[in-house]
Amino acid sequence: MTGNRRRALVVDVVVMGAGIAGLAAAHALTAAGLSVSVHEARNRVGGRLLSSTHDDGAIDLGATWFWPDEPLVRALTDDLGLATHPQALSGDALFEVDQRGPQRLAGNPLDVPSARFALGAQALAAGLADRLRPGTLHLVDPVSGVRIDEDGTVVVEAAGGPVTAGHVVLALPPALAVEAITFSPALPAPIRDLAASTAVWMGGVVKAVAVYDRPFWRDAGLAGSAMSHLGPFRELHDHSGPGGSPAALFGFAAAAQFDGAAPEQIATAFGHQLARLFGPAAADPRHIHALDWSRELHTSPRAPSPRASTATYGHPLFQQPVAGRIHWASTETAPDHAGHIEGAIRAGTQAARTITRLAVAGTTGTARGDRQERSCTN
Ligand SMILES: Cc1cc2nc3c(=O)[nH]c(=O)nc-3n(C[C@H](O)[C@H](O)[C@H](O)COP(=O)(O)OP(=O)(O)OC[C@H]3O[C@@H](n4cnc5c(N)ncnc54)[C@H](O)[C@@H]3O)c2cc1C
Missing domain, CATH: 3.50.50.60 (FAD/NAD(P)-binding domain)
Incomplete structure (x- = not known):
């Protein structure tokens, strides 16, 4: 109907x-x-589970993770026969306080053990x-x-x-x-x-995901996670699929930072911030997806x-x-x-x-x- x-x-x-x-x-x-x-x-x-499928896997524009103390998600995932994989944690995180450039935080204190859905959470x-x-x-x-x-x-x-x-x-x-x-x-x-x-x-959040050919940040011993006081994205994480494919990084920003800007503008801002944090290799993603959940009518x-x-x-x-x-x-x-x-x-x-x-x-x-x-x- x-x-x-x-x-x-x-x-x-x-x-x-x-x-x-x-x-x-x-x-x-x-x-x-x-x-x-x-x-x-x-x-x-x-609803707030929204996955976009690529040739080499799925990325999530809504929910991403579930945690070890969440038995109903695990049971449903198993019942539906959905594959999961652990969130990538290894490497150092980045912390950006001011214009002097990001500092490394040894051992990635920004991420905790969690699981991801190989086909995306919408599955x-x-x-x-x-x-x-x-x-x-x-x-x-x-x-x-x-x-x-x-x-x-x-x-x-x-x-x-x-x-x-x-x-x-x-x-x-x-x-x-x-x-x-x-x-x-x-x-x-x-x-x-x-x-x-x-x-x-999460109704006041913008999520952006940048998809790359490979998870280049891992070569530098980086986890892909970052916290930024400069923004506009305050929190970033590795969003790669199992085995690093598709290779991706995602960020959260407060929707108020963008005031209803078009997805292309949000993507451009995310791309600039990724290059600032992760260097020139980050400046050339295959795609950037951006979604302002505060503007989602439903x-x-x-x-x-x-x-x-x-x-x-x-x-x-x-x-x-x-x-x-x-x-x-x-x-x-x-x-x-x-x-x-x-x-x-x-x-x-x-x-x-x-x-x-x-x-x-x-x-x-x-x-x-x-x-x-x-x-x-x-
Ligand atoms: C960016 C983001 C990241 C997140 N990350 C995580 C995470 O990593 N882990 C986690 O556990 N959770 C996360 N969440 C939260 C998680 O997505 C939600 O808790 C969950 O999906 C909510 O499910 P729900 O069914 O309660 O609501 P919704 O998913 O909002 O479903 C409500 C449904 O009602 C429909 N609807 C609205 N109005 C009407 C109407 N008038 N008539 C008929 N239908 C209507 C909507 O279209 C929607 O399909 C995240 C959410 C967002 C947005």
């Missing part, structure tokens, strides 16, 4: 957003025997999406409204048409949800205010709250379904590992557990008890 209005759907659960949280929720709900419909605003799955989402039943996933189908009728029926207004359900999972950043979606009746003020003031993790709110903070991550109110029907599930709502892929998977599976419990108890009947997804005429 891509855009035209379809006949109305009736399902047990609507999942809004096909990022890793939404897909984890959909997968768990389906496994519990509930009918699910997933509506995604973009023309792709993955996690693609793998889960491939497991959904045909017709479950609706791309280019942004949701604009959620209504709860007096009898408790949830009606979700998506671009392709309304969907009637027993429950809805908001698998998108809470601040974006309250900006982009009209709720009827209105959300209670405490949860609306909480959502609006919950920062989108990640960051247009008007983020000036009070937005990460202190509200995993807040108890996010663990309680609104009116017993509306469930929060994004990395920001996870009580553990919030901000990370691990947190997103936890949030999605937790929402699915809650819905399954409510559905089994029969306290909030889903789709009038009929667990088969079906269409009905408008």
Whole structure:
């Protein structure tokens, strides 16, 4: 389904957003025997997991790593049969304080042991999406409204048409949800205010990745990591694939540094900084990819709250379904590992557990008890 209005759907659960949280929720709900419909605003799955594939491998413009204390990412990776490789750590880091040039930091204190996805992090989402039943996933189908009728029926207004359900999972950043979606009746003020003031993790960041013919920095005993007080990129890391292919370096900058500049301008600035840090060999990358996540319509709110903070991550109110029907599930709502892929998977599976419990108890009947997804005429 891509855009035209379809006949109305009736399902047990609507999942809004096909990022890793939404897909984890959909997968768990389906496994519990509930009918699910997933509506995604973009023309792709993955949300903040975004990988670009080259002849010699993938690079990530969103999430890159997972860490040893993240069992759900490891389990999903293994279940999907995805290859991983350790983050390259050996060599010295660089530290740039002022115009005098970078200093070497022996033994790379900037990186910690972590793992990477050989096919890119988006492969996690693609793998889960491939497991959904045909017709479950609706791309280019942004949701604009959620209504709860007096009898408790949830009606979700998506671009392709309304969907009637027993429950809805908001698998998108809470601040974006309250900006982009009209709720009827209105959300209670405490949860609306909480959502609006919950920062989108990495929503204010620019990521740039430079791809080279070979990891030349390793010849000089450098790890590829750097910290810079001069900027515009403050933090840089080796982003090479397994065995150094594709060879790549990436950097993070605050989006405010660029004020909405075009990707080409950001790439040029990154290229100049790489040459300053790593020498002339860095001046000639094959490509530079740059993405300003603050300008991504389906990640960051247009008007983020000036009070937005990460202190509200995993807040108890996010663990309680609104009116017993509306469930929060994004990395920001996870009580553990919030901000990370691990947190997103936890949030999605937790929402699915809650819905399954409510559905089994029969306290909030889903789709009038009929667990088969079906269409009905408008
Ligand atoms: C640059 C960057 C680097 C990162 N690095 C790491 C890392 O190394 N390791 C790590 O663990 N985490 C990292 N993260 C964080 C990680 O990407 C997130 O925690 C995770 O992907 C969030 O998943 P999610 O499903 O909660 O949200 P999202 O991925 O944001 O998914 C939300 C989905 O909802 C969709 N959507 C939005 N609005 C609507 C609407 N109205 N209707 C329907 N759909 C809608 C979006 O298009 C999106 O697909 C990074 C993030 C960024 C941006």
